[in-house]
Amino acid sequence: MQYPDSISKLIESFSKLPGIGPKSAERLAFYVANKMKEEDVLNFAKSLVAVKRELMKCPICGNLTDKNPCVICRDTNRDKSIIAVVEENKDVIAIEKMKEYRGLYHVLNGVISPINGVGPQDINIPSLLERLKNDEIKEVILATNTTIEGESTAMYIAKLLEKIDISVTRIARGLPVGGGLEYADEVTLLKALEGRREIK
Numbered sequence: 001m002q003y004p005d006s007i008s009k010l011i012e013s014f015s016k017l018p019g020i021g022p023k024s025a026e027r028l029a030f031y032v033a034n035k036m037k038e039e040d041v042l043n044f045a046k047s048l049v050a051v052k053r054e055l056m057k058c059p060i061c062g063n064l065t066d067k068n069p070c071v072i073c074r075d076t077n078r079d080k081s082i083i084a085v086v087e088e089n090k091d092v093i094a095i096e097k098m099k100e101y102r103g104l105y106h107v108l109n110g111v112i113s114p115i116n117g118v119g120p121q122d123i124n125i126p127s128l129l130e131r132l133k134n135d136e137i138k139e140v141i142l143a144t145n146t147t148i149e150g151e152s153t154a155m156y157i158a159k160l161l162e163k164i165d166i167s168v169t170r171i172a173r174g175l176p177v178g179g180g181l182e183y184a185d186e187v188t189l190l191k192a193l194e195g196r197r198e199i200k
């Protein structure tokens with residue numbers, strides 16, 4: 001038996017989400033159809049549209065924002081001589097939670113991953129190079145995850161910056177190898193930032 005059209009479409013939409021296989025997509029779609037209140041479904045649909053319509057990537061740092069530029073880039077009290085390069089938005093949030101780091105960010109929105117067909121040009125690297133033309137910047141902290149892809153992305157960027165007169169550091173100490181920044185507790189993350197080492 002074929003599913004009604006609207007269910008098939010919803011299953012298809014759910015299955016486009018990361019970590020959702022066909023079975024889970026089916027389960028979620030039927031949950032929406034059978035169990036969710038209409039009001040909750042409407043709110044859900046509105047939020048989905050709102051995050052796309054109201055948010056954008058900050059043209060300077062790539063962070064997700066509803067202001068142009070984002071609140072961090074426009075904050076005059078931040079140390080504009082340091083940029084922490086992170087993979088995703090959620091890494092900015094993880095570092096911000098510590099309330100210790102006062103520099104700026106650059107969100108790559110991904111990592112270099114040949115297996116997944118993601119090259120350096122597919123992530124936010126060109127805009128980083130553009131930003132570094134500004135003399136104010138003295139240090140770039142490569143704060144990508146400690147996964148193989150995070151490490152190789154950090155190394156790739158370090159190589160690009162080899163000839164530029166900026167200190168390049170890599171977070172390391174205490175972070176579990178293979179881990180995402182957002183899974184590290186605040187103390188570990190703080191130590192990793194403080195213990196960053198010069199890589200060129």
Ligand SMILES: [Zn+2]
Nearest residue numbers: 058061070073
């Ligand atoms: Zn920004």
